[in-house]
Every structure is written in C-alpha cells, then in structure tokens.
Amino acid sequence: MDPFQLLIIIVLIATGSYFFNQILDLVNLRAHRPGIPSDVAQFYDVEKYERSRAYHRDRTRFSFVTSAFSFLLSITMLLAGGFGWLDNSLHTAINNDIIRALIFFAIVGIAGDLLSTPFQWYGTFVLEERYGFNKTTTATFVTDKVKGYVIAAIVGGGVLAIFMYMAQFFGRDFWIWFSVVAIALIFMINVFYTSLFLPLFNKLTPLPDGELKSAITSYAARVGFPLDSIYVIDGSKRSSKANAFFSGLGKRKKIVLYDTLIERHPTQELIAVLAHEVGHFKKRHVVWMFLLSSVQIVFTLFILSRMLYAEEVSIALGGNGLSLPLNLLAFGILFSPISGVTGLLMNIFSRSNEFEADRYARDTFDGAALSTALKRLSVDTLSDLYPHPAYVFFHYSHPPLLTRLRALMNS
Ligand SMILES: [Zn+2]
The missing domain is CATH 3.30.2010.10 (Metalloproteases ("zincins"), catalytic domain)
Structure with a gap:
C-alpha cells in the first residue's frame, strides 16, 4: 500500500475512535437521573451521592477538553511527520536498535505526560479540591509522578527491550516466542500474586x-x-x-x-461475598479468563508480526526507512478497532460471569445477604446508579448495581 494512503487510514482510525469514545462519554453524562431507589437509599448518603455525581459531571466535562487537546496533538504529529522526524534524528545519534527504541518511546511518553501535567494538576488541585475529595499534597503529586516514571521505565522498558531483542533475533517468528514470554509472565503473576x-x-x-x-x-x-x-x-x-x-x-x-x-x-455478608468469589472458581471463570487473554495475546502478536517489518508503514509516519518503533506506534492505532472489539467481547463474558457467580452465591449460601453486601460495597465507591446501557455495554466489566440486584431476585 502507498504510504500516503496508509497515513490517511491511520488518521481516520484515530479520529473515528476519538469521536466514538467522546460520544459514549456524552451519552453517559446525559443518562444521569436524580434520586435513588428506596431499597438502596437506606445505604446511600443522598447528599454525598449527589455531590459525587456533580463531581463526575465536572470531571467528564473537563476530560472533553483534555482529550481534545491530546487528540489534536497526536493528529498534528502524525500529519506533520513528527514521529518520523524524531526517529530519523535518533538514527543519526544512536546505533543500537534496542536502545534507540527505548529512547524513542521514553521521549514520546515523557513529552506526552509533561504536556498533560497541567491538566492533571488542575483536575487534582482545582476540581477535586472543590468537592473536598482531594487528599493529595503537592509533594505526593510530585513523588507519585516520579514513582510512575520509575515503574514505567523498569516494567515498560524491560518488556520493550525483550520485545525488540526477539523481533530482531527471530524475525517474523518473534510472535511465537514473545507469546510464550508474555503468557508465562501473566501466569507467574497469577500464581505468586499473594505470596x-x-x-x-x-x-x-x-x-x-x-x-x-x-x-x-x-x-x-x-x-x-x-x-x-x-x-x-x-x-x-x-x-x-x-x-x-x-x-x-x-x-x-x-x-x-x-x-x-x-x-x-457482618459475617453473613462476608461469607456471601466469598461465596461469589468461590462461584468464579467453581464455574471455571478464572481458567477461562486466563485462556481467553492468552488467545488474545497470541492473536495480537501474530497480526503485529505481519505488519512490523513493512517499510511503507514507517514511511507513512515520516520515517526514512523501516523502523520498528514507528511501526509499533502505527500498530497501536491501526489495531485499536480490533482490540476494541476483543475488549468488548471480554467485557460481555466477564459480566455474564458476574451474574453466574452471584447466582452461585445465592444458591449455595444466601442471596439476601449478597444483595445487602453489594449495596454496601457500592456505597463505598459511590458508584453510578444509572450508567447509560451503551456505556455499560462497551466499558463495564461488572454489571451495574441495580441490574445485579434485579438479576439476583428474578433469575
Ligand atoms: Zn465477581
């Protein structure tokens, strides 16, 4: 494919997914209704709930500004060939491909974060402050940022270095080997998480x-x-x-x-919550989730392997010739409609698992105790009682509280 056509496709996909997400946010914002159903109201502090809704409303409106900013920034970078320019400049200075890739993504990541820092600052110290939610001091804000950078450098940098090494060593077959590494990593985290x-x-x-x-x-x-x-x-x-x-x-x-x-x-509710977790185990949800994520990883890496070495992709982003970092970046955008669909399918599966685990807890223990526990848990997070169904469909891994309570009573 001609690099220019490719660039147009990349820009169109980025634009499409930007507008899609903004519209979902807007629809969800409009779905808000005042009032709390009476059986839930006894657990909610109505005033606190209304305040948290107002906060979420302001927060979403504010995110329209920040998303528009970062969207325009990435589109400009893409159309002006900014990513290609950066990669070309690094090429003349650094010979090692792995180190160059690490520096490329470090610059892109840090620049993006620094540009969004004023927005984060405003969100924390103006918006949250206004509603009395802010517990962050300036010192915590700064140290959290530093910690975030350190963790991103170690974890992200480590994974990227392994990836780059394998992509060079194995060529197009890297997807097999890197799948093994990625799945083994997830497996280890699962096994050793608690210990x-x-x-x-x-x-x-x-x-x-x-x-x-x-x-x-x-x-x-x-x-x-x-x-x-x-x-x-x-x-x-x-x-x-x-x-x-x-x-x-x-x-x-x-x-x-x-x-x-x-x-x-109380004990009765605690056992009900545990019974729900045991339900996930008994119905093999954990195993299924692990298998499905593994399939997703293999699939993604396979598609990536078909695209990673295509020179025209790098040129579309302004590069002089084949560059793996540029192609990785382009893949992130080109693949987003597909990952959107697989993420959606995972969410649908996860929500149906939640219903099944709820039923298990009800049938082996006590449905009423689980209902009360769910209400009490929902209060702590001041969760949205009336999210828009379309928003739930795309973004929620757990069904909203009222839907879960209804299902517990009726199914
Ligand atoms: Zn669950």
Missing part, C-alpha cells in the same frame, strides 16, 4: 481464629473449596474501597480479605 507481589505494597496477616474464620472454613468445606489459608490485607492504607479475592493454583487456595471489608460487613 510475592502483594506483600511489596501491603501487609498481610493471617485471619485470627474466631467466628469469621470458622464460618469461612465451614462454608468452604461444605462446597468443596480447597482452602489453604485466609489472610487479611491492610487495604485501608490506600483507599476506602473494600474487596476480597482468592489466588493460588490447585489445592492451595489463599483467600484474601480487605480489612475495610471486615470492618464494615
């Missing part, structure tokens, strides 16, 4: 003996859940959001409960 990764950020303590522990143990025994240990995590250190999950493979399942969850929910 290795979580303790880096949080403190885990075994749940002490008592009413809660024996209630959990006897529920697990009754439904045949291979429970190994139960931990409490100090989630309150970071946010007021409550959660529970399990991890581990085979017969050594660890259950992790947030301290915030234990504080706010």
Whole structure:
C-alpha cells in the first residue's frame, strides 16, 4: 500500500475512535437521573451521592477538553511527520536498535505526560479540591509522578527491550516466542500474586481464629473449596474501597480479605461475598479468563508480526526507512478497532460471569445477604446508579448495581 494512503487510514482510525469514545462519554453524562431507589437509599448518603455525581459531571466535562487537546496533538504529529522526524534524528545519534527504541518511546511518553501535567494538576488541585475529595499534597503529586516514571521505565522498558531483542533475533517468528514470554509472565503473576507481589505494597496477616474464620472454613468445606489459608490485607492504607479475592493454583487456595471489608460487613455478608468469589472458581471463570487473554495475546502478536517489518508503514509516519518503533506506534492505532472489539467481547463474558457467580452465591449460601453486601460495597465507591446501557455495554466489566440486584431476585 502507498504510504500516503496508509497515513490517511491511520488518521481516520484515530479520529473515528476519538469521536466514538467522546460520544459514549456524552451519552453517559446525559443518562444521569436524580434520586435513588428506596431499597438502596437506606445505604446511600443522598447528599454525598449527589455531590459525587456533580463531581463526575465536572470531571467528564473537563476530560472533553483534555482529550481534545491530546487528540489534536497526536493528529498534528502524525500529519506533520513528527514521529518520523524524531526517529530519523535518533538514527543519526544512536546505533543500537534496542536502545534507540527505548529512547524513542521514553521521549514520546515523557513529552506526552509533561504536556498533560497541567491538566492533571488542575483536575487534582482545582476540581477535586472543590468537592473536598482531594487528599493529595503537592509533594505526593510530585513523588507519585516520579514513582510512575520509575515503574514505567523498569516494567515498560524491560518488556520493550525483550520485545525488540526477539523481533530482531527471530524475525517474523518473534510472535511465537514473545507469546510464550508474555503468557508465562501473566501466569507467574497469577500464581505468586499473594505470596510475592502483594506483600511489596501491603501487609498481610493471617485471619485470627474466631467466628469469621470458622464460618469461612465451614462454608468452604461444605462446597468443596480447597482452602489453604485466609489472610487479611491492610487495604485501608490506600483507599476506602473494600474487596476480597482468592489466588493460588490447585489445592492451595489463599483467600484474601480487605480489612475495610471486615470492618464494615457482618459475617453473613462476608461469607456471601466469598461465596461469589468461590462461584468464579467453581464455574471455571478464572481458567477461562486466563485462556481467553492468552488467545488474545497470541492473536495480537501474530497480526503485529505481519505488519512490523513493512517499510511503507514507517514511511507513512515520516520515517526514512523501516523502523520498528514507528511501526509499533502505527500498530497501536491501526489495531485499536480490533482490540476494541476483543475488549468488548471480554467485557460481555466477564459480566455474564458476574451474574453466574452471584447466582452461585445465592444458591449455595444466601442471596439476601449478597444483595445487602453489594449495596454496601457500592456505597463505598459511590458508584453510578444509572450508567447509560451503551456505556455499560462497551466499558463495564461488572454489571451495574441495580441490574445485579434485579438479576439476583428474578433469575
Ligand atoms: Zn465477581
């Protein structure tokens, strides 16, 4: 294909996905209704809810400004050949392809972030401040940014370096080898999440003996859940959001409960939440999600391998000749309609899993307790009670609260 036609296609796809997302946001903003259904209202602080809705409204309106800015910026860069110019300049200075790719993406990433920093600043210190949500100080804002850069450099840089190495060493077959690496990485994170990764950020303590522990143990025994240990995590250190999950493979399942969850929910509700999680295990959702993500990775990398070495893609972005970083960048845009569709399918699957896990909790334990627990959990996050169905369809991995409650009663 002619590089100019290719550039037009890239710009059209970027424009299409920009407008699509803005329209979804707008539709969702308009869907807001005042008032809270009576059975949920007893848990919600109405004033607080209304305030949080007003905050979300301002936030969305503000995001229209920031998205327009970054959209115009990327389109200008694409049409003016800015990415190609940057890559050509680096070519004359750096010989090593891997290092050049790392520097290319570091410059693009840091420049983009610096340009959006004034907007982030305004969002935190003006918007959030106005509604009394802001807990960030200037020092935290700066250190969070530095930490973000360090993590992006280590994780993103590491993955990119491995990718570049394989793309050079194996040529077009890199997709097979890099799939293996990526899937192994996700698998390891799954297996060692509770024992290795979580303790880096949080403190885990075994749940002490008592009413809660024996209630959990006897529920697990009754439904045949291979429970190994139960931990409490100090989630309150970071946010007021409550959660529970399990991890581990085979017969050594660890259950992790947030301290915030234990504080706010009676035992009956806690077991109902756990029963929902056990439902995910019993219905094999975890295995399926892992398999589907793996298929998605292999598919994406295969398509990428067909495009990564096409010289006309680099030239379309203003490059002098084949450049893997330029083609990676172009792939990110060209592939976005397809990844949009696969993401959508994953969300549909995930929402149906949530319904199924809810039913499992109801049938093996107590539907009413789960309903109350869901309401109480939803209050903590002040979740939107009336999201637009189209917005839910594309963006939500969990069904909205009212839909879940209705399904629990009726199905
Ligand atoms: Zn779930």
